[in-house]
Amino acid sequence: MLIHSANQILTLAGGPQKGARLGRLGILEDGAIYIEDGRIAAVGPSGELRRRYAGAPEVDAIGRVALPGFVDPHTHVIWAGDRAAEFELRLEGKAYLEILAAGGGILSTVRATRRASPDDLIEQTRARLRRMLQHGTTTVEAKTGYGLDQETELKMLAVLLALAQEGPWELAITYLAAHAVPPEYENRSDEYAQEIATRWLPQLVPWWREHAAGQSLPFVDVFCETGAFTVAQTEGILQAAKDLGFQLKVHSDEFDNLGGTRLAAGLGAVSADHLVAASDDDIRALVASGTVAVALPGTPFGLGLPGYAPAGRILAAGGTLALASDLNPGTSWCENMQMAIALACRSMKLTPAQAIAAATINAAAAIGWQDRVGSLEIGKQADILLLDVPDYRHLGYRYGVNLVGTVIKRGQIVFEA
Ligand code: NIG
Ligand code: FE
16 A cells, blocks of 8 residues: 655654753655555655555545554553542542542442443443544553452453454553552552462463463563652562562652652663652663653543643753653543643643654653564555644644545555544
8 A cells, every 4th residue: 555645755764852952843745655565664754755666555645644653652541430429529529549549540440340341341432542543642651550459450451352353453561460459459458469479470471471471571560659659669570570470650750759650660660650759860770771751631620630641850950751651541631642642732831743742752661672663664554644734733733623635554444633
């Protein structure tokens, strides 16, 4: 298939973009992309590629912008129920961590998710993945974390593996049993952290081998926060995970600075996510370890809070900044990375070019997939969006509507507006 005559092709060529290099879109005007066996076989001027590949089925992208499919590197896409009543409570003045401490918040989604059948979870999650795809997200990081018992955590993993198999989306799966302290372990959070580190993680290795034939192990993530897990507990879990061969992620500095970011950097985590309260020392540690900083602007927006991740300081220090939706029923129910981009432009002061790079090639780096997705270069997967806009800056500038006209995943058209 040959896509040709695009107003602009944003190639994002050249790998993840650190610090001041963020925002190199690699723009090709009147460009074309030739796709073979689901991969990109050529990128270049339309005239030349149309001659070279005469006879190939053509997609006319005249007046449109082509770019890599969005990678959403932080989502809690699988859950049951909703938290509409809690949204109202928060608007009336109750804080997010207050609601969690009272047994609501994450724990109310845990109750609903434990009750849900695998079929129910598949159906609800598939609908969200489809909505994500329609808004241009072709690769999704997906966390468990609404089970908080091994049985339900594994039920969630099995559903995610089934949905990954089904496609057309691809999923990078994360095990987040350390998302909150379940009611069974109330006031015994040390014991719960121990249980994960010494029993559940070792059990997960053979389970994964049996159920996810051939796929590398999932990520292990911990919510390091007041009312969730302390730095010491986080360290116990992440160190055990690392020793077992898992790659690491962390939720840190969403509300309070406990030191989770520095800890994760020290352990060589692939990403540290949220970072609203991260200090300059934390940021330096991330840069030193090459850990990707994932900002989730939908979360403070969803909570109606004023603080956003300090993008300017992260970039000034030379950090690799990525954007994600944090899709979840509590803080940010939004399937749309275009919204994350629009928020990042306003609240984190990114330019559209910076936000686009953060949502594609750098987001791919946040799940370790930068060699497969996130840019339009020869040999990479043909995950391509055609936007119904004449100029890339319409991303960020416009919001609240879907600008995606066509979504191509591994060389197949999977959505057309
Ligand atoms: O990233 N902070 C922890 N986890 C999610 C929220 C999950 C929830 O509230 O259900 C987050 O914001
Ligand atoms: Fe999260």
